[in-house]
Amino acid sequence: MAKATYLDAIRQAQMEEMQRDERVFMMGEDIRCNVFGTTTGFVDLFGEERVRDTPISENGFIGAAGGAAMVGMRPIVDATISSFLFPAMDQICSIIAKSRYIYGGQARLPLVLRSCLFYGNSNAAQHSDRPYSMFMNMPGLKIIAPSNAYDMKGLLKGAVRDDNPVLSFEDSTCWMNKSELPDDPDFVIPLGKGDIKREGTDISVIGVAGGVNVALRAAEQLAREGISIEVVDPRTLAPLDRDLILQSVRKTGRAICVDPAHMTCSAASEISATIVEHAFHALRAPVVRVTTPDTHLPFSPHIEKPLYPSVERIVDAARRLVGAVAPVPA
Amino acid sequence: MSIAGDNDRKIEKYRRMQRIRQFEAKAEAIHAQGEIPGALHTYAGMEASGVGACMALRDDDYMVGNHRSHGHPIAKGAALRPLMAELLGKATGVCRGKGGSMHLSDFAMGSLGETSIVGSGAPVAAGAALGAKLQGLDRVALCFFGDGASSEGAVHEGMNLAAVWKLPAIFVCENNRFGMSTPTAHAVAGENVADRARGYGIPGVIVDGQDVDAVEDAVREAVDRARAGLGPTLIETKTYRYGDHAVNMGRELTPRGPEHDEWLGRDPITLYRARLEAAGVSAADLDAIDKAVAGEVADALSFARESAYPEFEEAFDHVLVERLPIPDDVRAHA
Numbered sequence: 001m002a003k004a005t006y007l008d009a010i011r012q013a014q015m016e017e018m019q020r021d022e023r024v025f026m027m028g029e030d031i032r033c034n035v036f037g038t039t040t041g042f043v044d045l046f047g048e049e050r051v052r053d054t055p056i057s058e059n060g061f062i063g064a065a066g067g068a069a070m071v072g073m074r075p076i077v078d079a080t081i082s083s084f085l086f087p088a089m090d091q092i093c094s095i096i097a098k099s100r101y102i103y104g105g106q107a108r109l110p111l112v113l114r115s116c117l118f119y120g121n122s123n124a125a126q127h128s129d130r131p132y133s134m135f136m137n138m139p140g141l142k143i144i145a146p147s148n149a150y151d152m153k154g155l156l157k158g159a160v161r162d163d164n165p166v167l168s169f170e171d172s173t174c175w176m177n178k179s180e181l182p183d184d185p186d187f188v189i190p191l192g193k194g195d196i197k198r199e200g201t202d203i204s205v206i207g208v209a210g211g212v213n214v215a216l217r218a219a220e221q222l223a224r225e226g227i228s229i230e231v232v233d234p235r236t237l238a239p240l241d242r243d244l245i246l247q248s249v250r251k252t253g254r255a256i257c258v259d260p261a262h263m264t265c266s267a268a269s270e271i272s273a274t275i276v277e278h279a280f281h282a283l284r285a286p287v288v289r290v291t292t293p294d295t296h297l298p299f300s301p302h303i304e305k306p307l308y309p310s311v312e313r314i315v316d317a318a319r320r321l322v323g324a325v326a327p328v329p330a
Numbered sequence: 331m332s333i334a335g336d337n338d339r340k341i342e343k344y345r346r347m348q349r350i351r352q353f354e355a356k357a358e359a360i361h362a363q364g365e366i367p368g369a370l371h372t373y374a375g376m377e378a379s380g381v382g383a384c385m386a387l388r389d390d391d392y393m394v395g396n397h398r399s400h401g402h403p404i405a406k407g408a409a410l411r412p413l414m415a416e417l418l419g420k421a422t423g424v425c426r427g428k429g430g431s432m433h434l435s436d437f438a439m440g441s442l443g444e445t446s447i448v449g450s451g452a453p454v455a456a457g458a459a460l461g462a463k464l465q466g467l468d469r470v471a472l473c474f475f476g477d478g479a480s481s482e483g484a485v486h487e488g489m490n491l492a493a494v495w496k497l498p499a500i501f502v503c504e505n506n507r508f509g510m511s512t513p514t515a516h517a518v519a520g521e522n523v524a525d526r527a528r529g530y531g532i533p534g535v536i537v538d539g540q541d542v543d544a545v546e547d548a549v550r551e552a553v554d555r556a557r558a559g560l561g562p563t564l565i566e567t568k569t570y571r572y573g574d575h576a577v578n579m580g581r582e583l584t585p586r587g588p589e590h591d592e593w594l595g596r597d598p599i600t601l602y603r604a605r606l607e608a609a610g611v612s613a614a615d616l617d618a619i620d621k622a623v624a625g626e627v628a629d630a631l632s633f634a635r636e637s638a639y640p641e642f643e644e645a646f647d648h649v650l651v652e653r654l655p656i657p658d659d660v661r662a663h664a
Contacts, residue, residue: 060456061487063456067457073465091453095445101648104429105647107442
C-alpha cells in the first residue's frame with residue numbers, strides 16, 4: 001500500500017491490466033506523449049503496437065475499438081475529455097451498446113472507454129461536459145464514475161475485466177486526491193456496488209463523482225451543527241446500486257442528490273425518482289437535487305464557479321430538510 | 331455433374347447468386363402477404379457484387395455489412411434456415427429474432443454485423459482488421475457499404491484509420507445508383523467513389539459489379555495485398571438494385587431512368603449462366619442447381635414457419651453479458 005493520486009490510480013490500473021492480459025491495449029489521441037500522466041512509461045513497457053496514438057477521429061477509433069473487441073481484443077480507449085465522446089455517439093450508441101443485442105448474443109464487446117469530466121476550470125461550454133446521464137439512458141453500457149483514487153483503481157481494473165462495454169467518467173476535480181492504493185494485482189472493485197463514504201442518521205446525501213467529495217465536506221460542517229449526514233456513493237451509475245441508496249434513505253428518511261451534471265435528466269434525477277418510487281413511505285421530507293442548473297458553462301470563473309454543487313448549497317438544503325436555521329455567527 | 335477444379339468455384343458462385351435471388355423473391359412474396367414484419371431491403375440485382383467479394387475471402391475472414399443485409403451472409407456461405415427464421419422474427423433466427431431484415435449476421439461465418447446505421451460498419455471493419463493484426467492472425471476484414479454511405483464521416487474515418495495503420499481491410503462500395511430515392515450523382519461529389527482512394531494513398535479500383543468473376547478477381551488482389559501487410563484497398567462495384575429501397579412500400583420511391591432497362595439487360599445471373607454454358611456447363615446442370623436452390627429456400631421457409639417465437643425473457647437477454655432483471659409490471663402484461 002502506498003498513497004497515490006486518482007490520476008496515478010488510472011495509470012496503475014492500466015499498467016497492471018496490460019501486464020496481466022496481452023489482449024488489453026490502449027488507443028487514443030496523444031496518449032504516447034502522456035498528457036495527463038496516465039500512461040507514463042507505457043511505450044517502453046508495452047511498445048507502440050499496444051499504445052497507439054490515433055488520428056483525431058473519435059467516431060473512427062472508438063468504433064474500431066468495438067471491432068477489435070468483437071474479434072477478441074480488450075481495448076482501453078482514452079478519449080481524453082468527455083465532450084469528445086459526442087462525435088462518436090453513433091459508434092457508442094449504435095454499434096458498441098447494441099451489437100451484442102441486435103445480433104442475438106453473437107457479439108461480445110469487452111472494451112473500456114475512458115474520458116474525463118473537465119469542468120470547473122474555465123474551459124467553457126464545449127470542454128466542460130458531464131454527460132454520463134445521457135449514456136445512462138442507453139441500455140448495453142456500464143458506467144463508472146469514481147470519486148477517489150482507491151475506487152478509481154479498483155473500478156477501472158474491474159472495467160477492463162468486465163465482458164461488457166464500460167464507460168469510465170473520471171472527474172478532474174478528483175485528479176489530485178490521494179488514497180492508499182492496494183498493490184495486489186487482483187485488487188478489483190466489482191461494478192454495480194456502491195459504497196457508504198460516511199455513516200449518518202438524519203439525511204442521506206447521494207453523491208455522483210466529484211459530488212461525493214463536496215458532500216463529504218458539507219457533512220463535516222453539518223456535523224458541527226448537530227446534523228448527521230450519511231454520504232452514499234453509487235460509484236457505478238449503470239448498473240446503479242439502487243438497493244444501497246434505498247437502504248440508506250429508509251434509515252434516514254431524507255435524501256439530497258448531489259450531481260455536477262445539469263439538472264434535467266441527471267443521474268440525480270434518476271436517483272431521486274428511484275427513492276420516491278420505492279421508498280416513499282420512509283420519506284419525512286421532499287427529495288432534493290443539488291445539481292448544475294440547465295445553463296451552459298461560461299468561461300469567466302466569476303460566473304462559472306457558482307453554478308456547480310457546492311458545500312454551501314448542500315448545507316442550505318440539509319438545514320431546510322430538518323427544519324433547522326442557520327446558526328447565527330458569534 | 332461432371333465439373334471439376336476451377337469449374338467447382340464457378341458453379342459455387344452461380345449457386346450462391348441463385349440462392350440470393352430466390353431467397354429474396356420468396357421473402358418479398360411473403361412480406362407482401364404480411365408474414366414478415368417491418369421493412370424488407372432486398373439485394374436482387376446485386377448478387378455478383380456480394381458473391382464475387384465473398385468468394386475471395388476465407389471462411390475465417392471478417393465481414394461487416396449494412397441494412398441491405400440478406401445477400402452478404404448468403405454470399406459468404408451462411409445456412410438459409412436461420413436467415414429466413416430471422417426475417418419471420420423466430421427464436422431460431424440467426425439473431426434470435428432481435429435483428430430482423432436489416433441485420434442478418436452469421437458470426438459463425440466471420441460476420442461482425444450487418445449494421446443499419448448507414449456507414450457505421452467502416453470503423454468496425456478497421457477495428458477488426460486491427461484486432462487480427464495485433465493477434466498475429468492473417469485474417470482480413472471486408473466492409474460492404476453503399477454509394478449513399480460514402481458521404482458518411484464514419485466511412486472516411488474508417489478508411490483513413492485503416493490506411494494510416496496499414497490494416498488488412500478491404501472497403502467495398504456497392505454503388506447501386508441510389509441512396510434510397512436519391513440518385514448517386516445528386517449526393518456523391520466526383521465521378522467515382524473509388525477515386526477517393528487516392529486521398530488515402532491506397533489503391534482505388536472500379537469493377538463491373540454485374541460480373542462476378544471480375545469482382546472476385548479485384549477483391550482477391552486486395553485481399554492478397556492486405557494479407558501481405560500492404561494495407562487496405564477501396565473497391566467500387568458498379569451495380570444496380572432491382573427492388574425499391576425497401577419493397578412493398580405501396581409506391582415506388584426510386585426514380586428509374588432510361589438506363590433501367592439497360593441494367594436489367596445485364597442481369598448478373600443471366601450473364602454468368604451464359605458464361606458457364608459457353609465454357610461447357612450444360613443447361614441441364616444449371617437447371618438442376620436452380621431447382622436444388624428452390625428446394626433449399628422452400629426448406630428454409632418451412633423451418634422458419636415451424637419455429638417458435640422467442641420467449642418474452644429473450645427481450646432482456648444480451649443487453650449485457652448478464653441477463654437483466656425483468657420489471658414485475660412489464661412481466662405481468664407481457
